[in-house]
Amino acid sequence: MNGLFSAAGLRRLRVMTRKELIQLFRDVALMVFFVYAFTGDIYIAASGVSMQLKNAALAVLDGDASFASRELSSRFQPPYFRVAGAAGTPAQSIRHLDNADVMALLDIPPRFEETLARGGQAAVQLQVDTSNSVLGFLAASYGAQIVGKYALETAALREGLGSGGVAGPTLAAETRVWYNPNQNDAWFMGISELLTVITLFSILLPAAAMVREKERGTIEQLMVTPLSAFQILCPKVVAMTLVILAGTAIALFGILVPCFDVPMRGSLVSFFLITALYVFTTAGLGLLAATVARNLAQVGMLTVVILMPMLLLSGAWTPIEAMPEWMHLLAWISPLHYFLDAAYGILLKGAGLDLLWPSVLSMAALGVSVAALGMGRFGRQFG
Template identity: 80%
Template sequence: MTNGGLFSVPGLRRLRVMTQKELLQLFRDVALMVFFLYSFTGDIYLAASGVSMQLKNAAIATLDADYSFASRELASRFQPPYFQPAGSVADARQAIRRLDDGDVMAVLDVPPRFQERLQRGEQVSVQLQVDTSNSVLGFLASSYGAQIVGKYALEAAAQREGLAAAGGIAGPVVEADTRVWYNPNQNDAWFMGISELLTVVTLFSILLPAAAMVREKERGTIEQLMVTPLTSFQILFPKVVAMTLVILAGSAIALFGVLGPLFQLPMRGSLVTFFLITALYVFTTAGLGLLAATVARNLAQVGMLTVVILMPMLLLSGAWTPIEAMPPWMRGLAWISPLHYFLDAAYGILLKGVGMDLLWDSVLAMGGLGIVVFAAGMRRFGRQFG
């Protein structure tokens, strides 16, 4: 009995039948399908709408020891959208207590004789105490606070010198003309939504092929498949094809059912290119799932191994920390993370509208990693069951 090549008529028929088998087995797993649908809809919606790295309405209290017009004017500058006034405190002890309780994020401390020293042209310091338990938001609060105080000090100096009445500050003025590209409104929902979509794609690219393999091992059907005319590749590849089709469908639901209509994600580039690159990425990451399946003995172990593989990929992808800011020994690891290249491609296509002329290196790197990882998984599978 001849086996036939993969792209021969018998080989393609076997591929179709095996792919249908994998899809039927997946759709019969109700719990996994519910988790899958939630991840590509509800989870992405929550990430896009509920997670923000911008400073919005940070509660700020005022410790005013001057009780002057100038101190009240300065305190009134801390307004939405960045800050939200949260009353005043009587002394430093109460200020620390409100910071400890999380009642406020910052306290503006205006010293005595603030207005008097301003009018005399003397140097005067204003303290901004900031809760930096969340380092990102704490840094933003201190930066915005410094800008507000600096602008107020400049206006006070100009007014004291009588420059305001003369029509403005004399001498050359440097203005910063900032142009924000690709996300002009700095909408966190776009970044967080795409980031969560890529995370979910990565999760199921590892989990679904591994779960399918371990399910075969638990039921004892993998040995039955090995005595058929099918090769190891013809057993493993349909699993990857089936899971790729399902993940592409989930990605389409996320883009056209959640991010597009609910958050107005622009999707500026070619969606055909995006889905082709997503398919390549699923193939690349599925190899890791097949490797995990050769180690795991049951579905519980598959879940644990998926987390072990997923977390380093996320942290080394550059989504949260630029690769240039990582320690030198971690940068090399980041360059072998397939998610790093998928991240560049996805943001480039969806937000920047770039094409393959700029993404070819990321695609080439993903393809190379995919061949190596899938070959390693197939080799280990052959040794284990061959």
């Protein structure tokens, strides 16, 4: 370790890093994939994926055909719902749901208006296609809000409240949306995809560089040089870190900011430093995979095996609190979970290292442990 920071050690690091960069840029297929991932893939994720309910097709089965039933059905409006027309008969309405012609069906029973007029309890039914559970849950929730608000207004009018009659108590709810006030999916999805791509190449590139040495038979030549295992591995990680940081800059300033107006509220210097730390430490997983894989095809498969649990346990798609109890521990040992907290905190919230240091420290501790494991296995395998 001390020899690495001597004049000769730094010169070796510079030469070996340059050698790794040259080898990487000569791999045309990998570089095309790299450029696409940091540009086209992120653009598609930010523009094509939405977690919100927009213009869900709604059919109305109006068994009352009264003013009250028309008033209720007319409240299912954009941006959440789009009335696709009358459902016809009950049998036809079920076929509409089965054929995915509509996402929801509003069923208003006969004598709906009459029941409301005499103060009775009128029930309406909203049937929702929940093949997509997220959008189905949102449709059911928004539908319940619309019907509930209509019921309150109807009751208030019947009792003479708020229309020249008795003044009743009111409750006003003021909602403030922080950090993403327009609830723009492109901000979340674009950053999430960027962090996923960073993780992917943090594992893939160092592993591919090591396995390439195995395939070409040059790993034995490196081992007989006056270089330690650390001096052989460190330049590979440094080179891949520089390339990934360059790709991150392209994604931020070439895609996310100009195309989607993603804000950069925090310190970009802090963001790139934390990204460099994350790449440097996550590369240990790639080095560990390289000690197992024998060719680039195996590296690709191992990268998927490592990446998918990290992504699913990171909290990007499902909050950790919503996971089963036994998965909580696994989620807390995912380095991507801490990187997500730090990245969103800096880019969207403007948080500084004084608030993010627990996430940064946890991420570094996990990364150093895995890197030490990978380096130790490499030393035993080729030492």
